[in-house]
Amino acid sequence: MLAPMFAPSVLTLRVASIDTPTSLIKSFTLEAADGALLPGFEPGAHLQVEIPCATGGVPQWRSYSLIHLDPAVDPRAGVRAYRLGVRREEEGRGGSRHMHALEVGATLTVRAPVNHFPLAAPPRVLLIAGGIGITPIVSMASALAAQQRDFELHYSGRTRDALPFVEELRMLAGEKLALHADDDPATRLSIDALLDGAQVNQPIYVCGPAGMIETVLAAARKRGWHECDLHYELFTEAAPQEGDTTFEVELKSSGKRLTVAADKSLLDTLIENGVDVMYDCRAGYCGLCTTHVCGGEVQHRDTYLSDADKASGKVMQVCVSRCKSGHLVLDL
Numbered sequence: 051m052l053a054p055m056f057a058p059s060v061l062t063l064r065v066a067s068i069d070t071p072t073s074l075i076k077s078f079t080l081e082a083a084d085g086a087l088l089p090g091f092e093p094g095a096h097l098q099v100e101i102p103c104a105t106g107g108v109p110q111w112r113s114y115s116l117i118h119l120d121p122a123v124d125p126r127a128g129v130r131a132y133r134l135g136v137r138r139e140e141e142g143r144g145g146s147r148h149m150h151a152l153e154v155g156a157t158l159t160v161r162a163p164v165n166h167f168p169l170a171a172p173p174r175v176l177l178i179a180g181g182i183g184i185t186p187i188v189s190m191a192s193a194l195a196a197q198q199r200d201f202e203l204h205y206s207g208r209t210r211d212a213l214p215f216v217e218e219l220r221m222l223a224g225e226k227l228a229l230h231a232d233d234d235p236a237t238r239l240s241i242d243a244l245l246d247g248a249q250v251n252q253p254i255y256v257c258g259p260a261g262m263i264e265t266v267l268a269a270a271r272k273r274g275w276h277e278c279d280l281h282y283e284l285f286t287e288a289a290p291q292e293g294d295t296t297f298e299v300e301l302k303s304s305g306k307r308l309t310v311a312a313d314k315s316l317l318d319t320l321i322e323n324g325v326d327v328m329y330d331c332r333a334g335y336c337g338l339c340t341t342h343v344c345g346g347e348v349q350h351r352d353t354y355l356s357d358a359d360k361a362s363g364k365v366m367q368v369c370v371s372r373c374k375s376g377h378l379v380l381d382l
């Protein structure tokens with residue numbers, strides 16, 4: 051049985067300050083517009099920020115991890131400000147461009163923190179981050195430092211200059227921090243060498259580009275790691291795949307029929323047509339967009355549903371999954 055999902059509460063925040071730690075990354079400090087204490091959060095949590103549609107259509111939500119860099123402060127009880135890091139993606143769908151155009155004093159509508167990437171409490175942790183994937187990992191490093199737990203943090207980017215928050219990371223992680231740059235053979239990250247030197251089933255938390263995550267997971271599985279010790283968060287949204295075709299979706303409540311183009315997700319089609327669907331990760335792992343299916347055959351592409359749920363044909367994740375039978379009926 052699937053757990054029901056609830057939308058977090060909505061907050062109005064004001065941009066209190068903006069930093070530019072690298073040429074492509076901006077860091078935003080957000081405070082409550084009325085100065086109130088903000089809901090606390092666990093390491094790995096993120097906010098959803100409302101992004102207005104440039105053409106006046108339905109606004110969308112983008113998820114950004116919460117950065118916490120000070121081990122002396124416990125953010126779980128509530129905080130005075132949230133900090134986000136956003137990398138500008140020229141080819142993206144506009145969320146990062148909107149964020150990078152913000153100025154101090156701008157107002158944002160956000161959903162309160164949620165966490166799909168929680169840090170468990172094992173004795174020794176291996177943290178691996180690529181590029182802007184450092185944002186949830188840095189909060190984990192801060193929590194581990196505060197608890198005086200053992201960890202290693204491997205932080206990799208294309209160049210040393212592309213890595214934000216390095217000085218703050220040095221302060222909190224000290225010699226537990228290893229920096230890696232692709233353009234420097236002396237420090238380039240070798241996942242094989244890293245895992246050969248780790249203990250099998252030492253918990254791994256990895257966040258970064260999809261290719262990096264896949265490499266880490268494949269290398270760990272090959273060496274015998276159990277799935278329960280592999281934790282990851284993808285920042286990339288589901289992309290169309292070769293061979294994807296157009297299909298029709300029917301909304302049970304109204305009988306309305308929508309066409310999902312081959313290069314568009316079912317979720318985007320629903321949003322653009324004003325259908326109110328909850329979503330978060332857009333990558334098939336958070337579970338928020340679970341939708342009941344009343345007819346048609348689903349092509350499942352998520353990592354959230356169990357094999358039994360998928361086999362039942364009665365539920366799907368509309369952010370990534372599609373249709374095998376040309377026509378789906380959804381309980382919407």
Ligand code: FES
Nearest residue numbers: 330332337339369
């Ligand atoms: S939005 Fe997260 S699983 Fe679909």
